Amino acid sequence: MSVDTASSDTVFSILNKGLKLETVEDVQTFVEEILAKEKLETVILSGNSFGVEAAQALAGALKNKNSIKVVNASDIFTGRLRDEVPQAVRAICDALEDKQSLVELNFSDNAFGPAGAEPMVDFLTNNRWFQVLKLNNNGLGVRGGTIIGQALLEAAKKNNEEGKKSSLRTIIAGRNRLENGSSKYLANAFAAHGTLVDIRLPQNGIRPEGIAVFSKGLAACKDLEVIDFQDNTFTTDGSVAFAEALPKWKKLKNLNIGDCMLEVAGGVAIVESLLKGCNNQLQTLNLQYNEIDRKSVSLLAQAISSHLKELSSLELNGNKIHPEDSSIADVKAALEEHGHDNALGDLHDMENGYSLRVGGEKTASIPPHGHHY
Structure with a gap:
């Protein structure tokens, strides 16, 4: 079985070969190739299925490599039994625990649930050199999220002691049903580290109380550039808490809180926070399907004109406002002021059950149509 490599000595890849690897013999060729790469930096295992023996054998080879920077172990357990996966995860994590060169570990798209989080604890607690953790679409649930949060908090405590x-x-951990139950543990860990630049937790069933907890924890991460909470539930309470934290993130470039049901008052709170001028590096903003109305959009136009000069992508579709409302025109004009004529996304699914206003005067009533949710 041949190995696709981008660089003969730095990359090992069996990406998307669809191999079902069970035994030591099944991976012997790969083990030999890994051991032969003196400057191995990138390992890509994705798109294959590893049994326990195969994973342990491959991990044994990785343990001898001290130049590894990236390990992509996403989608590597298709068709595996529930008791196989934790053993394989543990083998890989144990091999990487002492790797000071490691930058990124990716276990995304493995439906291992909380049982897959437990064997990661020693790695997360003891490897305090890695920078990027990708656990997207793993079915972690509240328990798994709690385990990850507690392990990361222990690592932060060790850092502090030393x-x-x-x-x-x-941290990328979307589609995991983290919900409110794990929010305290994860948020405490994020605050204790204080160094996050990129946090993505979309589609996690997080409700207002959890959003408030995350907002408070992430407020300690002053260097945040990317925040993605799409498709969770803010309502007014969560929005107000998020709005209070927003000025802390002065380096924020990409903010995605679309599909979060901010509600009218929540939308106003967040946009009023943007009006303070603390987020003037913002480049992309997603506020679609949030039940916000023309007041928020009018305030947003002011914020763009005054402060958001770098904003080159804006999503407002699916809100409680007609696309021909004067506030939309104000937003477009504000974007054009800064040379971003095409920044505003499509508005084909705006909430039309509201009066059309032009220049602030009611001119027509538009019938409602189907809701996005």
Whole structure:
């Protein structure tokens, strides 16, 4: 079985070969190729299925490599039994625990649930050099999210005891049903590290109380550039808490809180926070399907004109406002002021059960149509 490599000595890849690897013999060729790469930096295992023996054998080879920077182990357990996966995860994590060169570990798209989080604890607690953790679409649930949060918090405590700055920069953990139950543990960990630049937790069933907890924890991460909470539930309470934290993120470039049901008052709170001028590096903003109305959009136009000069992508579709409302025209004009004529996304699914206003005067009533949710 041949190995696709982008660089003969730095990359090992069996990406999307669809191999079902069971035994030591099944991966012997791969083990030999890994061991032969003296400057191995990138390992890509994705799109294959590993049994326990195969994973342990491959992990044994990785344990001898001290230049590894990236390990992509996403989608590697298709068709595996529930008791197989934790053993394989543990083998890979144990092999990487002492790797000071490691930058990124990706276990996304493995439906291992909380049982897959447990064997990661030692790695997350003891490897305090890696920067990027990708656990997207793993079915972690509240328990799994709690386990990850507690392990990361322990790592932060060790850093503090040693006077070592955290290396953690990126957490991607969407589609995991983290919900409110894990929010305290994860948020405490994020705050303790304080170094996050990129946090993405879309589609996690997080409700207003959890959003408030996350907002408070992430407020300690002053260098945040990317925040993605799409398709969770803010309502007014969560929005107000998020709005209070927003000025802390002065380096924020990409904010995605679309499909979060901000509600009218919540939308106003968030846009009023943007009006303070603390987020003037913002480049992309997603506020679609949030039940916000023309007041928020009018305020947003002011914020764009005054402060958001870098905003080159804006999504407002699916809100409680007609696309020909004067506030939309104001937003377009504000974007054009800064040379972003095409920044506003499509408005084909705006909430039309509201009076059309032009220049602030009611001119027509538009019948409602189907809701996005």
